[in-house]
Amino acid sequence: MQLHVESLSHRYGDLLVLEDINLTVQEGEVVAIIGPSGCGKSTLLGMLGGLLKPSAGVVKIGGRVPESCLNPLTYVFQDFALLPWRTVEENVAFALEHHAVARKNMAERVADVLCRTGLEQFARTYPKQLSGGMRQRVGIARALAVNPAVLLMDEPLSALDAQTRDLLMEDFADVWLRQSITTVYVTHNLDEAVRLADRLVVLTRRPGRIRRILPIDIAKEGRTDPANAVALRQIYDEVWQLIRDEAKDADQELAYAQ
Amino acid sequence: MRSETPHARQAADQAGANLVPFRGRGFEIRRNAFAGVAAIVVVLAAWQLGTTIGIINQTFLPSPLNVFDALADLTLSGELLRHLQASLVRIFSGWLLGTMAGLVVGFSMGLFSLARNVGMPLVSCFYPIPKIALLPLFILWLGIGETSKIGTIALGVFFPTVISAFGGVDGAPRNLIKMAQSFNVPFLSIVFKVVLPSSLPSILSGLRISFSTALLLVVAAEMIGADRGIGAFVLTAGNLMQTDQLLAGVITISLLGLATGTLVSALERLLLRWR
Numbered sequence: 001m002q003l004h005v006e007s008l009s010h011r012y013g014d015l016l017v018l019e020d021i022n023l024t025v026q027e028g029e030v031v032a033i034i035g036p037s038g039c040g041k042s043t044l045l046g047m048l049g050g051l052l053k054p055s056a057g058v059v060k061i062g063g064r065v066p067e068s069c070l071n072p073l074t075y076v077f078q079d080f081a082l083l084p085w086r087t088v089e090e091n092v093a094f095a096l097e098h099h100a101v102a103r104k105n106m107a108e109r110v111a112d113v114l115c116r117t118g119l120e121q122f123a124r125t126y127p128k129q130l131s132g133g134m135r136q137r138v139g140i141a142r143a144l145a146v147n148p149a150v151l152l153m154d155e156p157l158s159a160l161d162a163q164t165r166d167l168l169m170e171d172f173a174d175v176w177l178r179q180s181i182t183t184v185y186v187t188h189n190l191d192e193a194v195r196l197a198d199r200l201v202v203l204t205r206r207p208g209r210i211r212r213i214l215p216i217d218i219a220k221e222g223r224t225d226p227a228n229a230v231a232l233r234q235i236y237d238e239v240w241q242l243i244r245d246e247a248k249d250a251d252q253e254l255a256y257a258q
Numbered sequence: 259m260r261s262e263t264p265h266a267r268q269a270a271d272q273a274g275a276n277l278v279p280f281r282g283r284g285f286e287i288r289r290n291a292f293a294g295v296a297a298i299v300v301v302l303a304a305w306q307l308g309t310t311i312g313i314i315n316q317t318f319l320p321s322p323l324n325v326f327d328a329l330a331d332l333t334l335s336g337e338l339l340r341h342l343q344a345s346l347v348r349i350f351s352g353w354l355l356g357t358m359a360g361l362v363v364g365f366s367m368g369l370f371s372l373a374r375n376v377g378m379p380l381v382s383c384f385y386p387i388p389k390i391a392l393l394p395l396f397i398l399w400l401g402i403g404e405t406s407k408i409g410t411i412a413l414g415v416f417f418p419t420v421i422s423a424f425g426g427v428d429g430a431p432r433n434l435i436k437m438a439q440s441f442n443v444p445f446l447s448i449v450f451k452v453v454l455p456s457s458l459p460s461i462l463s464g465l466r467i468s469f470s471t472a473l474l475l476v477v478a479a480e481m482i483g484a485d486r487g488i489g490a491f492v493l494t495a496g497n498l499m500q501t502d503q504l505l506a507g508v509i510t511i512s513l514l515g516l517a518t519g520t521l522v523s524a525l526e527r528l529l530l531r532w533r
Contacts, residue, residue, distance in 0.1 A: 051436055071441055081437035085455045085532040094451065095441045126532050146441065 001063040001072065001149040001182055002027055003048060008057035009207075010043050016207040017043050020057075023201060023210065025150070027063060028180045030220075032193035035203030035211075036243055036250035041186040042078075042154055044208070048184055049073040049152045065149055070099050074148035078155040080135045082127040089114065089123040092142045099146075109145060116175055117141040133164035140172060151176070151183040157192060169195060170224075177220050194236050195223050202242050205250040212242055320502040328502035329509060337491075338510060344486040345476050345514075348404065352411025353472045359412070360419025360468075361461070367420065368427025368457070369449065381420055389414035389471075390478045397483065407479040414475045415468040422464020426457025459533070462526050469518040477511060488514075 003025040010018040017040040025031050033041050046052035048059055050073065065072050082091050092110045096102035102109060114120050117137045127135055136156060143151060157165045169192060176183070187193055193200055194216065202211045216235055218228050302322050308314040309321035316324070332338040366373035367381075389410055396406040430453045438448045480489025488507055495504035 049440060051440055073440075075437070075440045077433065077437060079433055081433050083434060083452065083455070094438075094443070097451075098441075098443055098447055128532070142441075 001061055001065060003150055003182070003184070004060040004062060005044075005048070006058050006060065008044070008047060008054050008059065010040065010047065010052070010055045019207040019209050021208070021210060023213075025182060025184055027182055030183045030185060030196055030198045031201055032185045032187060032197035032199070033201045033203060034187055034190065034193045034239065034243065035208060036205045036247040037188060038250055039203045039205050039246075040208035041188070041203060044203075045075075045152050045154050045184060045186045049075055049150075051075075061150075066147070069147045069149050070102060071095065071146035072149040074143045074146055074151055076136075076139050076143045076151065076153045076156045078158050080127070080132075080139045080159070082135060082138055084127050087124050087126055088119055088130070088138050088141075091127070091138055092145050095142050095146050113141045113145040116144065118171065131164070132160045133168050136160065136168060137171075140175075144175070148181060151181050151185075153183060153185045155187050155189075156185075158187070158189065165189075165192075173220065190236055190239055193239070194232055196220065200235075200239060202239060205246040211246075214239065317499065318501060320505065324502045325505045325509065328500075329506040332503065332506055338506070341486055341488050341491040341507075342510060342514075344484070345480065345488045348407050348411060348479070348487065349472045349476045352408040352476070353415050353468065355408065356412035356415025356472075357419050357465075357468060360416045361423050363416075364420040364423025365427055365449075365453075367424045368430075369453070374424075377420075377424075381417065381424075385417045385421070390475060390482075393479055393482055402483050407476070407484070410479050411472050411475045414471045418467045418471060419461075419464055422460050422467070423457065426460030426464075427453055429460065430456040458529055459526075462522060462529070465525070466519065466522045469522065470515060473511065473515050473518070 003023075005021050005023040005025075008018060008021040009016070017038075021044060023031075033044060035041055043052065047054045050059075061072065083094060086094060089110050092113060093106060096106055096109060111120070111123075114123055117140055119134070119137055119141055122130065122134060122138075127138065130138070136159070139156070157168060160168065173196060185193070185196060197216060198220075200212075200214045200216065202214070203209065204211045214235065216232075218231060222228050223232060305314070305319075306322050309316055309319070309324075314321075320328075329338075363373075363377060367377040368374070392413065393406065393410045396409050400406040400409055434452050434456065435448060438452050443451070476487065477489035477492070480487035481493045484490040488511055492504055492507040492511075495501070495507060
């Protein structure tokens with residue numbers, strides 16, 4: 001499935017946060033959206049999945065939705081958004097319970113996805129007993145359980161400490177690159193973007209506009225290969241140059257209420 | 259790297275280094291279950307002693323043992339049970355009515371703009387009225403029988419329930435609702451699987467308030483116009499200067515309050531285990 005973004009703008013009251021975004025995400029592609037804080041990255045993601053109504057412009061989906069897919073546009077949230085009164089397996093089941101198709105083999109589906117995300121042992125634990133990294137695994141498991149056509153990831157690793165983040169990123173890259181699910185990955189972390197994306201979309205600071213779109217031509221499986229380190233570093237530096245000054249200015253801006 | 263050498267320690271001693279004083283004292287409460295029991299025993303003992311040696315006039319404040327005797331007699335004769343039963347029926351029907359209506363209105367106000375915009379000013383207007391002041395009006399409308407008492411209790415329970423249910427629903431985390439929407443979970447499922455569980459802590463603490471309101475109102479209503487019920491019993495005992503019976507009635511009421519409080523705590527432990 002493809003995602004077409006056509007002249008999308010958004011304002012909160014008088015405040016313009018996103019202006020004239022045009023972008024097409026191809027089937028199987030991983031697009032990372034990167035930019036300074038407050039540039040409207042999360043707003044953009046909210047509109048991509050229909051959780052937020054754009055002030056202007058449209059988002060369209062193209063192509064056929066695979067039959068096995070229960071929820072074409074599926075989110076993974078920065079704060080995990082787990083139901084604290086449900087165990088890990090019940091949290092995953094939450095995404096399936098209202099689908100008659102899934103109810104027939106619910107236990108198998110849940111067990112399968114918990115296995116793929118390394119959570120088998122934690123099926124009966126409550127979120128508060130888990131570390132941040134494990135909680136986000138549950139968030140990812142829940143998203144994978146519905147066989148999404150497009151994954152919309154809103155800074156999925158931002159709430160984690162640096163070590164957990166690296167560990168989860170590698171694990172997760174394994175699970176999800178293998179399936180080549182179309183993904184929009186919002187982050188302010190350049191390392192994640194350079195590790196995971198086929199294309200980088202760099203936004204300007206508020207109001208967010210597309211500053212540059214950079215393809216990364218190195219295969220994702222080879223990104224951890226030292227032979228590619230220099231080339232990846234170059235991309236990293238190039239993007240950092242682009243957003244550095246913006247980030248500095250954004251940092252000095254007064255916060256606004258959303 | 260190696261750890262600190264003995265040389266460094268010697269050097270510090272020679273330089274006349276001082277101890278860092280401990281400044282983190284206080285602001286920590288230790289548990290002592292014995293203290294609470296001891297306090298109650300001391301109060302009861304002092305009271306008993308005061309009546310025995312005659313400092314306290316038994317006509318106005320009978321000794322704890324006398325009160326206990328009265329309580330035992332009333333229980334055995336079945337008189338207390340008769341009054342208790344009448345009160346319990348009123349409390350339960352009034353409370354059930356008020357809670358059901360309160361939950362429906364509170365949830366509607368939490369979920370729908372129209373209900374909130376209409377309901378908020380009304381609730382703010384009526385909530386501060388002491389409900390017992392409306393009993394005479396209810397008696398005029400509904401007669402002196404059970405209906406007016408139950409109505410007063412229901413009304414008294416209704417408002418705190420609306421407020422706690424509304425507060426709970428309003429405070430349901432937006433991110434969880436968004437999450438549910440992002441998985442296309444239907445509206446009613448979101449209400450029952452996301453909003454209801456998140457508002458449960460608030461609803462249960464509202465339950466505590468509504469139980470004690472119901473207790474207060476049943477006693478007051480029975481004092482105004484009833485020949486059966488704990489409130490009526492306490493009032494009659496007072497009029498006849500039977501202070502031991504009066505206090506026995508008061509103890510029954512507080513036991514009732516204690517029982518409902520324990521019930522809510524048990525419910526909280528059962529339903530909010532995930533916290």
